[in-house]
Amino acid sequence: MITLRNIVKEYDGKQDSGRAVDGLNLEINKGEFVALLGPSGCGKTTTLMMLAGLLKPTSGEILFNGKLVNHVEPKDRNIGMVFQSYALYPHLSVRDNIAFPLRERKIPKQEAYERAKETSKILQIDHLLDRKPSQLSGGQQQRVAMARALSKNPEILLLDEPMSNLDARLKLDVRDEIRKIQRNLGVTTIIVTHDQEEALAISDRVAILNGGQIQQYAPPHELFNHPVNLFVASFLGNPPMNLVQGELREMNGNQVVVTEGFEYLLPADRRLDKAHMGKSVKFGIRPHDIAICSPTDHQRIKMKVDLVEHLGSGKLVKVIDPLGKLDTMIRLLTGNEAEIESGDEVYIKFKENKFHLFDMNDNGRNLLQYK
Amino acid sequence: MSTSTLKKLLVHTYMTLFTLPIIAMIIWYFLAATMNFTTGQFSIDNFSFFTEPVEYAGVKLPLIWPIVLNTLVYSFLIVLIEVCISVPTAYAFSRLDFKGRVSAMKFLFLMRSFPGITLIIATFFILVQMNLVNTYTGVLLVAVTGSLPGRVYIMKGFFDEVPWDIEWAAMVDGCTRYRAFKKVLVPFVLPGIGAISVFSFLGAYGEWFLFKLLIFNDDMLTLAGYLSKLVTKEDQIMNYGLITAIGLFYTLPIILFYIFTQKIFMKVNLGGAKQV
Structure with a gap:
């Protein structure tokens, strides 16, 4: 279970003016799929970065399973992350990319490759293992990024706009697949997106953010039918x-x-x-x-x-x-x-x-x- | 004749005309080294410097082979030092947020644009005080100090190009900051490291001024300094054949080096990260 308590993040140490996240509270259950949704600049990516440990909150507490992790390094948090740009290592083959997190855990090469192959099978990219990232299409790169995030069996999977670089058709397929894999593995997943359709379709609960604060945190149908305020009501729905x-x-x-x-x-x-x-x-x-x-x-x-x-x-x-x-x-x-x-x-x-x-x-x- | 062929013809004529003087110089260069101009015969007399010390018109220089060794050791040492210092420094300037970063960057830029030659007298006196005149340490120190700002500046540009995502991904995947630098960032900026290595090598290989100024023993010279000794005697009797012959020998490694490194640069690929 993940708990965020009164999280505040200020950039450049400026008071008030630079608050990207302003008193955010959130609880995420084990195995849940949660989306952080909001317009750009609402603090959703900042929140994800704090969950990953890549940014430290100015104040507030982040707890994983009841343990305070504010000062735990990203590498010790047992998280997998997919970036918007995929961030594959260009000098490594697909196999080495997927095995990278395992090799960093001092898992022997043979075993790491074995597990990389298994993970690649789940994502149907086992025929691409010898290629370099530059030889892959956007959709394939996205799958490799997913495989790399999942190969270490993370407790938490963080997805930062993972589908924004895919074309509309592919997006739908990938969306279903991510959901299926997430269900099968039971990994707690948090996705950041600005695409409301994606957020509503994929997640158990959606947190709508604006101005660094959560406006409403509820299952998709509730957000849609019972918006708590004008922002949520006008933000969701197309036509509005x-x-x-x-x-x-x-x-x-x-x-x-x-x-x-x-x-x-x-x-x-x-x-x-x-x-x-x-x-x-x-x-x-x-x-x-x-x-x-x-x-x-x-x-x-x-x-x-x-x-x-x-x-x-x-x-x-x-x-x-x-x-x-x-x-x-x-x-x-x-x-x-x-x-x-x-x-x-x-x-x-x-x-x-x-x-x-x-x-x-x-x-x-x-x-x-x-x- | 169609307009496109006419255009081509014009362009080619134009380019040929402007390249001709350069080609002529190169041809003269080869001929001067390999021909006896008085007899008009092909001769390799000028290449006798391979086997015996150079001596003519009052110029006495040691055998070339120890000088070649000096040159190689000096050049590679410079490359090693400059790469080892500039890569981490550039990383710090590009990625870390520390106090005085901006002013240090400005100072770096100033140092880069500053004509170093105007400082040379002061430098000399400082080296005298430090007892470093006529030592390789002194030359290395001055050479590295002079060229580092430029190298750091170039390397910083390469680090700036690396998306943060890549570094973050490595840290999430189990790397410390330093390990992410070593395992992911350095491979990413390898073309940059290649580039500054080439610049460093060429700079060091061509360095003659510091040797002329700070080194008094002829057997401590490098090839560039050795060559400059041949042309700077008061009586102005030039042995062009000898100079071009040694010059040819001096240029050859650079041409080979260039062909070799060019291949490396062509192989470099930068993929796998959209929005680079």
Whole structure:
């Protein structure tokens, strides 16, 4: 088990201004696959480097299985690491690259080569053992890097954007394979990525980072359906969540979100504390939680179709307020069968209990905690 | 005639015209060494320096073979010292964060651009004080001091090119910092080490000024100094045949060395790390 407690990392010894990681707490269970996801500069790579021991935290504690490892050298941490650039040793053959960590442990050459061969079989690169890294394709180099990281049977596997140099198609294959190997070996794995699709697909839990702090740490479906704040909600999802500026009001005993273009009545089971009334909020709803409805439906909103994009699996429809009062465009997803063209007037409605309300006075905290 | 062949013809004519004087000089060089100009006959008389000490017009120099040995020992010693000092120094400048790194780098750059010859009188007096005049230690000290800043600067460039990932990978794979340097970084910068070795060797092989200044015994000279002794006598009687013959003998190893090292440089491959 890995525990990070109040980790702070400052570069150049500058106070506050240079905090790459700012009070980070994280727990990772044995055998778990965890992704650190966030925009560039969010501190995810710095966190990984501290786990590897290549950087020392300014303050805070890193524990492996309950033991403090802050000052343990990388070589003594029993970790395997795959770098974004693969970082293969160019002067060594693939066999020697994979056997390198074993040879550094004073394992006899014969045995090290034997184990390198076994590992290479798992990654299906045993036919490349005599080549030099420069003679391999990008995908093959990536496999060699994986094999090198795994050959020493590490307790923890660290992956730093391991797939960002692969083409889209190969990425999918490699992704599945990494997941399969990780399951089979049961090695605790931490992946750093900026690709949300990759993070959500591959990991048991995802930690979303921004500004050196964890925004939310949860399984993928929970992050997607129950974002704790505006950052998580807007960062995840493609096409992104619709966010409309509004205000919470009490009207005739009902709680209502009032926006420039529409009023949305909160259902009875989603009533909020009275203290929230009058607050400025962002009303958020994902494109696939909006449906086109009939002109008689309850809580319908009249909109004008601005643009229809064909995504292959469906259509992405962008609608605007026909009166021009709402300056936000709303995106919604429909099936291919929907006959809709730009210029049409349509009625839309929000699927029940799929909306979110983010408190703009409280760093965009989600006021609704669905459970 | 098409325009491309015309273009080619022009380029070739142009290049030939400009290379001709150089080729002519080289031919003259060979002829001067191997011909007796008064008789116009081919002769190897000029190469008698292989077997007996050189002596003409008041110039008396020892037999060449001990001088050759001096040259080789001196040159390889210089290469060894410069590589052993400049490689770790350059690593430190490139990779370590220590106090005064930037100012030391600036000083290094200043030393590199500074014409060392202007310091030579002071250097001489210091060596006299240290009792190092007319010793190889003195020459080595001055030579190495003069050339190290440049070597370190070049080597630093090579270390800067090595991605941090490679070094980190080695450290994760069980290396200490020093072992990562030895096992992974040094092989990575091998072309650089090759380059500075060549520069060092050529510099040392061609060094005559320090020998002229600091060495008074003719039998302690190296080939370059030996050659310079032939041309700097007051009476100005030059034995061109002898000078070119010894010059030819002096140049030959360099040509061989060049062909040999060029092959090494061609073999060097730098792969396995994208985003180098």
